[in-house]
Amino acid sequence: MxxxxxxxxxxxxxxxxxxxxxxxxxxxxxxxxxxxxxxxDTIKVGILHSLSGTIAIIETSLHNAELLAIEEINAAGGINGKMIEPVIEDPQSLVQVFAEKAKKLILNDKVTAVLGCYTSASRQSVLPVFEEYNGVLLYPTLYEAQECSKNCFYTGAVPNQQLDDFEPWIVANLDRKKCYMIGSNYIYPKETNREWKALLEKSGAENMGEEYAPLGHTEFSTVINNIANSGADYVFSTLVGDSIVAFYKQFKQSGFTAEDVPICTPITTEQETAAMGAENAAGHYTSFNYFQTVDTPENKSFVERYKAKYGANEVTNAVMEAAYFQTYLLAQAIAKSGTEADALIFEGLPGQEFNAPQGPVKIDEKNHHTWLWARIGKAREDGQFDIVWTSKERIRPDPWVDYLYPNKDCDFTNQSVLDRLKKPWSEEKNRSGTMDI
Amino acid sequence: MWQQLFMQCLNGLGVAGILVIAAAGLAIIFGVAGVINMAHGQFIMVGAYTAALVDELGGNMFMSIPIAFVVVALLGLIVERGVIQWIYDRPLETLLATWGVGIILEVTMKFIFGTLGRKVDWPDLLDGSIRIFARPPHFPYYRVFHVVLAIVILAVTFYILYRTRFGLKVRTVRRNRSMASCLGIDTAKIDMLIFMYGSGLAGIAGAVIAPIKAATIDMGFSYSVNSYMVIVLGGVGNLLGIPTGSFLIGEAETLLAFRYNTVIGQLLVFIAIVIAIRVFPRGIFGYQERR
Amino acid sequence: MTINLAGGGSTPRKVRRARLIPIWALILGAFVLSLIGTSPHYIGSDSYVVGLIGKFLCFAIFALSIDLIWGFTGILSLGQAVYFGIGAYMVALSMKLNYTLENATRYGSNIPDFMEWNGLTEVPAFMAPLLSTPVAVALALAIPTLLAFIFGVITFKRHIYGVYCAVITLAEALILERFIVEYQAYTGGFNGITDYSNLRGAPFLWVIIAVTVVCLIGARALTHSRIGTVLKSIRDNDVRAEFMGYNVANYRIFVFCVSAFMAAGAGAMYAAWVGIVSFLDAGPMFSVEGVIWTAVGGRATLIGPFIGTFLVRGLEFVLSSSAWLSWLSEYWQFFMGALFIAVVLWIPDGIVGTIGNWLRKRGTGTLSQIRDDQDRLAHDRQRDWDPAGGTKPGKDPV
Incomplete structure (x- = not known):
C-alpha cells in the first residue's frame, strides 16, 4: 500500500x-x-483590435478597414517596393491584454507602428507601453481629447471638430434653444457635455437637464419620461453602443417625432441606423466628419471596395473611414522617413496629408491630431444621411478648446517640449506635449 | 409630477412583463430539472436573430414568435441530448457546461450573421402608443403587448402543468424523482421535454425583446442575470414566484431609477434581494426541500 | 491547526500526517525556480513573457482560492472576482494616488486624471488613508475578507448553497462591476485605473513566486488538517456532516473567508504587477473564468488550478495571435467553449485528477475513489482511537 x-x-x-x-x-x-x-523584406504593422469579447462588434469593422487599406497598398506595389505585413493580435476586449499585446508587438514582433484601439480605456492602457518603448500608435476613434502623447497620432475627431459648428447650427437652422443631454456614463459623454454646455451658454440656449445611463443600458422609459417632464425641444445624445438603438426606438414608440423633438448627436452612425431600422432614426441629426453619402470620388471607390470585400450589406462609417485613411497616412509617412520610430514621429507623420474619402485630411504638426472636415447629416428613411451642412474647409483639431481651457495647449514643435522628449524614458517619464501657456 | 409617477409605475409594469417573459423558461427548467441554464441569455439571442431573419424574409413578429419557439426548442433539444442529460446529477457542473454552450452559440452566431446588429420591426398593429395624457410620453403598445404576452405565457404554462396528464407527470417528477421513476414515468423524457419547452420560451423572449432594441450578439447576458434574480427572489416552488419576483424587481428598479438613478436602483434592488433571502431562503414562493 | 469549530467533544487528534510539502512538489518547485532563475530570457529582460508569468501566477492563486471553496468544500462561487477586484482596486488606487502626487498627470494636476475629469479638485477625505502603502495593503486584504464574512453569514447560516449561492454570487459580481463603472470619480469607471508606476521586473516577480508558495503550503496545510477533512465531508454530504455534530455553516463561512483573503491577496499583487485595473477584473466573466481554470486543471487538487490557469490563459494568448493561425484569430473562442464542455463531460476530475486516475487505475481506483478511501480510512482510524482512555497504536497519546 x-x-x-x-x-x-x-x-x-x-x-x-x-x-x-x-x-x-x-x-x-x-x-x-x-x-x-x-x-x-516586409514592413511589419501591428493591428490591435478586439476580435472577441464585448467591443469586438465595432472593432472588427475597424480591423477590416485597415486590412482593406493594407491590401490596396500592397496591390499598388507596397511602400518603396516593400510589402506591408500585418501582424494581427486580438486583445479580447480586455484592457490589460491590450497592454500585453502592445508590448509583444513592439518588443517581440518589432513592428514599425501599430494601428489600433477603439475605446479610450484601451488607448489609455497601451499609451504607457508605447511611451516607454517608443512605439508608434495610430488611433482612429473620435474621443474626448485632452491628451497628446509623443507616441500617439489621433486620426479620429476631437469634440471641437464636431461640436463647435453643430450647436450654432441648431440654434440658427432648427431654431431650438432648450436642450436635454443624455449620455452613457463614462468619460467621453461627460467631457463632450461639458463642452456642449459651454456652447449652449455662448449662444444663449438653455440646459434643461443632464442624465447618464449605465453603459449598455437598453431600458429608456425613465429617461424618456424625464425628457418629457423637462420641456426640452431637442435632445443632445452621447449614448454609445446598444443604448443608441434602444433609445431611438423607444423614443419613437413613446410618441415623440423627429419634427417635435429631434435627437442631435455626435455619435450615431450608419451602423446604428441600420441596426435600429432606418425609420426610427429618420429626421434626427448627426454631426460627423464622414458619412457614407459623402460625394467624393475617393469615397465612392472606398465604399465600393469595402462592400466588394466584406459583403454588400456592410455599411461604412466615420471611425472605419479614419481607420482606413490612417493606414495610408502611415504608409506615406514610412515612405517619407523610413521605419525608425523617432523619424516617423518627428518627420514622417506630422504634416502628412492624404486625400481621404471625407476629403483631404492632414495630421497637425503641433498636437498630433488630425485636420478633419465637419458635416451635419439628417438621417433618411433608408438609413443613410442627407448632408445638410459641410464646413468650408477642414477644421483644426484642438484638444484643449480655448473657451474651456484657455491656459493649456499642446505643441510638439516647441523647443522646450522637444528637449524634454529627447531625454531617455528613465529620466523623463512625461511624454506628452502638454504645456501651460 | 403625478403624471410622471403614474407613467413610471406603468413602465415598471412593462419591465416586469419583459422579466416574466425572459425568466419563465429558465425558472421552469430550474424548477423541474434543477438545472440553471447559463446559456439562457444566448438562447434569447438566438430567438432574437430568428426573429430578425423572419423579419428580413418579409414576415412579422406574430409569425416569428412560433418560429422562434420551435427553433430554440430544437436548439434546447440538441443541448439537452448532447450535454446536459449526462450531468443532471452534477448541478454545479451544468453551470460550467452551459456557460461553454453560451460561448459557442455567440461565436457561431457571429460567424453566421456577422458583427452588425440586425433590426427587427414591430408589426404595424403594435406600432404606436396609447395616449393616456395629452402630451408625450405616451404608453407604447408594445409594453401592453409584453404584459399581455407575459400573462398568456403564465396561463399556458399553468394549464400545461396543472391541467394535463403531462403536467401531472412533471409535478410528480419534481416532487420525488425516484418514486416517479418507480411508478413507470420516464423521467429522462420529462426532463427533455421540459428543457425544450423552457428553451422555446427563451426563443419567444428573444423574438419579442428584439424589436425594442436590435438583435445583437451580446444582448443575452444582462437578461439572463435579471432572470436569475427573478428566480432567487420569487422562487420556483410555485408558478406564482415568477410574476411576483418580476413585478417586485421591475417596479422597484424603475421607481428607484426615477427617484435616484439607474445604477443606484439596481444596487438597492440587489441589496434588498440579499436581505430578502435571509427571510425567504428559497425565494418567496420557494419549494422547501426535504432534508 | 487545532481550531475547534465543532461543538463539544474532546480535542480531536491529528489522524493523518501528511508532509507539509510533498516530495513531488519540491522537485517541481526546484525545477520551475531553476527554469526561471537561470534563463535570461525570462528574468532581467523586459520581455512581455515575464509580465505574463507574474500575471498568470496571480490568476493561479485566484483559481486556487476558488479551488478551496469549490473543490474542497463544494461551494460554487461565481463572484469570487469581487474579492480579487476589491483587493486590486485598493492597491491600484493607492499606487495611482501616490504616483500622481509625485508626477503630474497628463492633464497637469496632482490628482488622478479620472478624479479631475469628474470635477474633483482634491483627493476625497475617505481616500486619504490609501496614501499610505501599508494601510492600503491591509485594507485590500481586510475589506474583502470582511465582505466575505458578511456574505457568508447571510447565506450559509440560512442554508443557501449550491446553485442558489452560485447565482447570488454571480449577481454580486455584476453589481460590483456596475458600481465601479458608475462611480467613476473614485474608481476610474469604464476606463479603469492605469498609468501608474507598477512594480516590474525580477524583484517583485520573486515576491509573487514567494506568495504563491506560501499560498500553496497554506492551502495544503488547511486541506490536510482536520478542518480540511471536515470541509471535504461537507462537500460530499453536508447533511451527514451536520448530523455528526459539525457546525456546517461556520465551516463554510470560515473557508469562504480564507478563500476571499487569498483572492484579495492575488488581486493586490496583480494590481501592483500589471499596472492596469479595470472593472472587468471584478466582474462575473472573470469569476467564471477562474472557475473554468480550476475545472480544467483539476479541482480538489492543489496543483490543478495552476496548470489550468497556465494552460488556458497560455492557449488564449497564443490562439488570439495571428502569428499562430490567422484564420483562427477571430473564432478561437469557439474552442474555449468546447473545452469547457469537454472538461465537464469527459474529464470532470480535470487534467491533474485524470492523469492521477489513469496512473492509479490498476492500484486502487480513481483519484476521487482514493480520496474517498483515504478519508474513510482516516475516519475509521479516528473511530478506533477515540474510545476513552484508548491509545494511538504504537505511540504515546497526544
Whole structure:
C-alpha cells in the first residue's frame, strides 16, 4: 500500500510536471518562434483590435478597414517596393491584454507602428507601453481629447471638430434653444457635455437637464419620461453602443417625432441606423466628419471596395473611414522617413496629408491630431444621411478648446517640449506635449 | 409630477412583463430539472436573430414568435441530448457546461450573421402608443403587448402543468424523482421535454425583446442575470414566484431609477434581494426541500 | 491547526500526517525556480513573457482560492472576482494616488486624471488613508475578507448553497462591476485605473513566486488538517456532516473567508504587477473564468488550478495571435467553449485528477475513489482511537 502510494506520487509528479511544462511552455515556445520569424523584406504593422469579447462588434469593422487599406497598398506595389505585413493580435476586449499585446508587438514582433484601439480605456492602457518603448500608435476613434502623447497620432475627431459648428447650427437652422443631454456614463459623454454646455451658454440656449445611463443600458422609459417632464425641444445624445438603438426606438414608440423633438448627436452612425431600422432614426441629426453619402470620388471607390470585400450589406462609417485613411497616412509617412520610430514621429507623420474619402485630411504638426472636415447629416428613411451642412474647409483639431481651457495647449514643435522628449524614458517619464501657456 | 409617477409605475409594469417573459423558461427548467441554464441569455439571442431573419424574409413578429419557439426548442433539444442529460446529477457542473454552450452559440452566431446588429420591426398593429395624457410620453403598445404576452405565457404554462396528464407527470417528477421513476414515468423524457419547452420560451423572449432594441450578439447576458434574480427572489416552488419576483424587481428598479438613478436602483434592488433571502431562503414562493 | 469549530467533544487528534510539502512538489518547485532563475530570457529582460508569468501566477492563486471553496468544500462561487477586484482596486488606487502626487498627470494636476475629469479638485477625505502603502495593503486584504464574512453569514447560516449561492454570487459580481463603472470619480469607471508606476521586473516577480508558495503550503496545510477533512465531508454530504455534530455553516463561512483573503491577496499583487485595473477584473466573466481554470486543471487538487490557469490563459494568448493561425484569430473562442464542455463531460476530475486516475487505475481506483478511501480510512482510524482512555497504536497519546 505504502509502496504504491510513493510510486504513484512520483508518477503523479511526473505527470504534473509534464502538464506544467506543456501549459506554461507552449506560449513561450511560440513566442520564440514568432521572434525568430521576423527578419524579411516586409514592413511589419501591428493591428490591435478586439476580435472577441464585448467591443469586438465595432472593432472588427475597424480591423477590416485597415486590412482593406493594407491590401490596396500592397496591390499598388507596397511602400518603396516593400510589402506591408500585418501582424494581427486580438486583445479580447480586455484592457490589460491590450497592454500585453502592445508590448509583444513592439518588443517581440518589432513592428514599425501599430494601428489600433477603439475605446479610450484601451488607448489609455497601451499609451504607457508605447511611451516607454517608443512605439508608434495610430488611433482612429473620435474621443474626448485632452491628451497628446509623443507616441500617439489621433486620426479620429476631437469634440471641437464636431461640436463647435453643430450647436450654432441648431440654434440658427432648427431654431431650438432648450436642450436635454443624455449620455452613457463614462468619460467621453461627460467631457463632450461639458463642452456642449459651454456652447449652449455662448449662444444663449438653455440646459434643461443632464442624465447618464449605465453603459449598455437598453431600458429608456425613465429617461424618456424625464425628457418629457423637462420641456426640452431637442435632445443632445452621447449614448454609445446598444443604448443608441434602444433609445431611438423607444423614443419613437413613446410618441415623440423627429419634427417635435429631434435627437442631435455626435455619435450615431450608419451602423446604428441600420441596426435600429432606418425609420426610427429618420429626421434626427448627426454631426460627423464622414458619412457614407459623402460625394467624393475617393469615397465612392472606398465604399465600393469595402462592400466588394466584406459583403454588400456592410455599411461604412466615420471611425472605419479614419481607420482606413490612417493606414495610408502611415504608409506615406514610412515612405517619407523610413521605419525608425523617432523619424516617423518627428518627420514622417506630422504634416502628412492624404486625400481621404471625407476629403483631404492632414495630421497637425503641433498636437498630433488630425485636420478633419465637419458635416451635419439628417438621417433618411433608408438609413443613410442627407448632408445638410459641410464646413468650408477642414477644421483644426484642438484638444484643449480655448473657451474651456484657455491656459493649456499642446505643441510638439516647441523647443522646450522637444528637449524634454529627447531625454531617455528613465529620466523623463512625461511624454506628452502638454504645456501651460 | 403625478403624471410622471403614474407613467413610471406603468413602465415598471412593462419591465416586469419583459422579466416574466425572459425568466419563465429558465425558472421552469430550474424548477423541474434543477438545472440553471447559463446559456439562457444566448438562447434569447438566438430567438432574437430568428426573429430578425423572419423579419428580413418579409414576415412579422406574430409569425416569428412560433418560429422562434420551435427553433430554440430544437436548439434546447440538441443541448439537452448532447450535454446536459449526462450531468443532471452534477448541478454545479451544468453551470460550467452551459456557460461553454453560451460561448459557442455567440461565436457561431457571429460567424453566421456577422458583427452588425440586425433590426427587427414591430408589426404595424403594435406600432404606436396609447395616449393616456395629452402630451408625450405616451404608453407604447408594445409594453401592453409584453404584459399581455407575459400573462398568456403564465396561463399556458399553468394549464400545461396543472391541467394535463403531462403536467401531472412533471409535478410528480419534481416532487420525488425516484418514486416517479418507480411508478413507470420516464423521467429522462420529462426532463427533455421540459428543457425544450423552457428553451422555446427563451426563443419567444428573444423574438419579442428584439424589436425594442436590435438583435445583437451580446444582448443575452444582462437578461439572463435579471432572470436569475427573478428566480432567487420569487422562487420556483410555485408558478406564482415568477410574476411576483418580476413585478417586485421591475417596479422597484424603475421607481428607484426615477427617484435616484439607474445604477443606484439596481444596487438597492440587489441589496434588498440579499436581505430578502435571509427571510425567504428559497425565494418567496420557494419549494422547501426535504432534508 | 487545532481550531475547534465543532461543538463539544474532546480535542480531536491529528489522524493523518501528511508532509507539509510533498516530495513531488519540491522537485517541481526546484525545477520551475531553476527554469526561471537561470534563463535570461525570462528574468532581467523586459520581455512581455515575464509580465505574463507574474500575471498568470496571480490568476493561479485566484483559481486556487476558488479551488478551496469549490473543490474542497463544494461551494460554487461565481463572484469570487469581487474579492480579487476589491483587493486590486485598493492597491491600484493607492499606487495611482501616490504616483500622481509625485508626477503630474497628463492633464497637469496632482490628482488622478479620472478624479479631475469628474470635477474633483482634491483627493476625497475617505481616500486619504490609501496614501499610505501599508494601510492600503491591509485594507485590500481586510475589506474583502470582511465582505466575505458578511456574505457568508447571510447565506450559509440560512442554508443557501449550491446553485442558489452560485447565482447570488454571480449577481454580486455584476453589481460590483456596475458600481465601479458608475462611480467613476473614485474608481476610474469604464476606463479603469492605469498609468501608474507598477512594480516590474525580477524583484517583485520573486515576491509573487514567494506568495504563491506560501499560498500553496497554506492551502495544503488547511486541506490536510482536520478542518480540511471536515470541509471535504461537507462537500460530499453536508447533511451527514451536520448530523455528526459539525457546525456546517461556520465551516463554510470560515473557508469562504480564507478563500476571499487569498483572492484579495492575488488581486493586490496583480494590481501592483500589471499596472492596469479595470472593472472587468471584478466582474462575473472573470469569476467564471477562474472557475473554468480550476475545472480544467483539476479541482480538489492543489496543483490543478495552476496548470489550468497556465494552460488556458497560455492557449488564449497564443490562439488570439495571428502569428499562430490567422484564420483562427477571430473564432478561437469557439474552442474555449468546447473545452469547457469537454472538461465537464469527459474529464470532470480535470487534467491533474485524470492523469492521477489513469496512473492509479490498476492500484486502487480513481483519484476521487482514493480520496474517498483515504478519508474513510482516516475516519475509521479516528473511530478506533477515540474510545476513552484508548491509545494511538504504537505511540504515546497526544
Amino acid at each position: 505504502r509502496k504504491v502510494r510513493r510510486r504513484s506520487f512520483l508518477q503523479g509528479s511526473g505527470a504534473a510536471l509534464g502538464g506544467l511544462v506543456l501549459g506554461g511552455g507552449a506560449p513561450f515556445y511560440f513566442a520564440r518562434n514568432i521572434a525568430k520569424a521576423q527578419e524579411g
